[in-house]
Amino acid sequence: MHDWAAHITADNAVGATETTVEALLAAQPPLPSPPSYGKASIGDVLRSAAAVLGLSGAENVLKLPAAPRICVVLVDGLGKSLLKQRSAHAPFLRTVMAADSSGEHPRTLHAAFPSTTATSLSSLGTGEVPGRHGMVGYDVLDPRQDKVVNLLGNWDGGVDPLRWQPCPTIFEKLGTTVPSTTVSLPKFATSAMTRAALRGSEFRGATSTHARVETAVEALAATPTALVYLYWSELDKAGHAHGADSPQWERALEELDAGMKRLAATAPANTLILLTADHGMVDVPRSNRIDFSVFPELVKGVRHTAGEPRMVHLYLEPGATAANRAELMASWLERFGKLAWVITREQAIAAGYFGEVSESVSARIGDVLIVARESVAFYDLRRVRPQAIEVVGQHGSITKAEREVPLLRIPVTAKAPGRKSKRR
Incomplete structure (x- = not known):
């Protein structure tokens, strides 16, 4: 733990009227350790894959095995704990996990912080920490x-x-030395997110999951060496709408399982298939989805609110003092200290949550961060649409369920060295 958290205890404090601001802050439970950037994080996947494929200067920190073709499957919202809990709905992936005893690669990775798609995909695409890619x-x-x-x-x-995101991507670094392909939904072909985090690869759009698997296989088989990134969105969508503890989410997992079995059966025999995710997910009951803007003391002196419901950025008015910030933090701790951590930008940076942070990126981080610890989500309904509070499955915080994601090495079962799919 860092010095600022050294004296934190596990018991929450009483109200601000009965204790000091310092006591409220000191009474928070210890924060989890920061993500394992540079060792076992989402940002190390494409970087390690590129090293395997011969990119000069890249380090294979995940200790991936040699392979001329690599397919990285990014499943939006598939937490490691959820995959284990619902493995009955993923018999193929369950078998893969049970048989995965060889190799030195880690089986669990950390999402970036916050544990949200924009942040983790940017770390995946660039190999950089959030404090650098912004x-x-x-x-x-x-x-x-x-x-x-x-x-x-x-x-x-x-x-x-x-x-906004000036760091070169892994695809840009590979250039023409190794053909790289992104397989995703057609609507993302020229999106700002793609241009920010995943630029530099050939984009191939496919709407259905079946078509995406076929397209990925075709890209792998087209050249002797290849790096293919396959994005799978359906699980996250089901979780947001219905929750991870829902039949809809389980059906989406079953569809993923069938798709990965098909990918393993049709990819070229010398392909390394890696499955991972950008974040996990927790279900938040409707009673714990809170509009914090109705509490005047929680927005006092706050100029902007942003972030995710489970990792809120609070930006203070210009000229705010340390006393103003402390008062705001005490108000949050008094009301919601049993449900969330309340920390400053400086504390989050010192703890390593964003990795190394550049000066320009530091200004994008809230003066105060509300980091959910229990099953709760915080909304500012003054600025977000009312429907947002209906989202069931949530992520963004640094709890184990949200930040731990799998890294599965899926063995190819195809016999031919470069079998192409016949269906479209």
Whole structure:
């Protein structure tokens, strides 16, 4: 633990009227350790794959085996704990997990922080920590415009993806030395998120999961060496709408399982197939989805709110003092200290949550961060649409269920060296 957390105890404190601000802060349970950046994180997957394929300067930190073709399957929202708990609905993947005893690669990775798609996919695509690539949330403050901007599917016209995220991607580093392909939904072909985090590969769009698997196999078989990134969105979508503890989520897992079995049966025999995820998921009951804007003391002196419901950024008004910030933090701890950690930007950076942080990225991080610990989600319904509070499956925080994701090495069962699919 870092010095600021050294004296934290496990018991929450009483109200702010009966104790000091310092006591409230000190009474928080210890924060989890930071993500394993550079050792076993989502940002190490493509970087290690590129090293295997011969990229100069890249390090195979995950100790992946040699292979001329690599397919990285990114399953949106598939937490390691969820996969284990629901393995009855994934018999093929369950068999893969049970048989995966060889090799030195880790079987569990950490998502980036916050544990959300925009952040983790950017770490995957660049091999960099959030503090360097700058995609530090679902939506965050753009200090230049003094406004909150979305970093996933609804980018602001005033934000250039290549300037916001200037780090070269793994695909750009590979260049023409190794053909690289992104297989995803057609709507993402020219999206700002793709241009920010995944630029540099050939994009092949396919709508259905079946077509995406076929397209990935075709890309793998087209050249003697290849790196293919296959994005799988359906599980996350089902979880948000219905929860991970739902028949809809289980059906989506069954579809994934069938797709991975098909991929293993049709990919070229010398392909290394890796399955991982950008984050996990926890279900939040409706009673614990809270509009914090109705509590005046929780938004006092706050100019902007942003982030995810389980990892809220609070940006203070210009000229705010340390006392103003401490008062805000005490108010949050008094009301929700048993459900969430309340920390400062500096504490999060010192703890290593964002990795090494550049000066420009630091300004995008909230002055105060509300990091959910229990099954709770915080909304500012003054700025988000009312339907947002109906989301069941949530992520963004640093709990084990949200940040631990699998790394599965799926053995290819195809006999031919480069079998192509016949169906479209």
